[in-house]
Structure formats: structure tokens, C-alpha cells
Amino acid sequence: MSNWRKIAERSTVLFCVLLSVSVVARSQTPAAREDNRTLDEYDRTLNVMKNDAKAASARRRSLFPQINEDFQRIQVIHNEIVRMLQPDKGLNYDRLADLTNDMKKRSARLRDNLALPQPQKTDTPTHSEAIDEVHLKKTIADLHDVIVSFVANPIFKNLGVVDAKVVDGAGENLDDIIDLSEEIKREAKLLGKTPKD
Secondary structure (H helix, E strand, O other), X not given: OHHHHHHHHHHHHHHXXXXXXXXXXXXXXXXXXXXXXXXXXXXXXXXXXXXXXXXXXXXXXXXXXXXXXXXXXXXXHHXXXXXXXXXXXXXXXXXXXXXXXXXXXXXHHHHHHOOOOOOOOOOOOOOOOOOOHHHHHHHHHHHHHHHHHHHOOHHHOOOOOOOHHHHHHHHHHXXXXXXHHHHHHHHHHHHHHOOOO
């Protein structure tokens, strides 16, 4: 019988606690209930913000390998293109078109993954110059200069850099790399189709 007595005592205590809680809840004024709702909404908003921040942080961490791979690959492609400029070698137009296409894709993805601001599109001037190997080599030299500037950007030396000028510089460099890569690819395809004299 002692077990039944303990159960009855506990049930009585539990009933009294529940009864007092319900009385207190009913006695709250509408203003107090509104304050509680506001606090609940505030707590939910904070939790959503914390979860969003955690998700963004996790996304950035998961993108680091892709960012690193693209950054490294742009440099490898750059080196291969520069080696094509040796005086004793002719340009392999098909290979050049493939390399610049890959560089363009990786540069665009790198810009997106780094969350750099989108460029303000301006009308790109059409080239009145004849497309020949000399012009193509000049464009490759321009691409080389932009890549050297991009790789030396402080954003890659210190990931904590938040200087707007540095970030804008990296974005502009990537946009120039994308544009020049597209131009080189287009010209290489055109020159690859022309018959050799």
C-alpha cells in the first residue's frame, strides 16, 4: 500500500502545481501576454538568424576547397598559355581556345564563390583591328598582366581583408579575366579555321 500512497501524494502535488500554473496564466493581463508574444517572436527571430549565420559559415567552409582549386587552376592555365608565347613555337589555337574557356568558367565560379559584387556592365567596344596572331599575342599579354595583378591581390594573402577597394579590385580583375578569356577563345577559334598560307 505504500506505493499507492506515494503515487497519490505525487499526483496531488502535480495537480496542485498544474492548477496554480493555470491560475497564474489566466491572471496575466493582455499587455503581459502581448509582451510574452513579442519576446517569443524575438527569440524565434534570433534563432533564425543564428541558424542562417551557421549555414552561411558552413557554406563558406565547404567552398574553400573549390575556391582554392579554381585559384590554383587559373594560375596553371595562365602558365601554360604564357609558355605558348615562346618565339620558337606557334600557337596551338585549339588548345588555346580550350584553356581560355576553362579559365573563363573557373573565374566566373570563383567570383560567385567569393561573393564578389557583380560587375557593372558597360558596352565593350568592338575591335576594329584585324584579328591575327600578333593581335592575339597582345591580348594574351594583357591577360597575363591582369592575372598577375589578380594573384597578387591582398584578399588572397589575408582572408580577413574587408577593404572595399581590395575586394573591388579582385572583382574587376576577375571580370577582366573573363572578358579577355572570351576574346582570346573567340579569336583562337577564328584563327584556327583560317587556312595557312
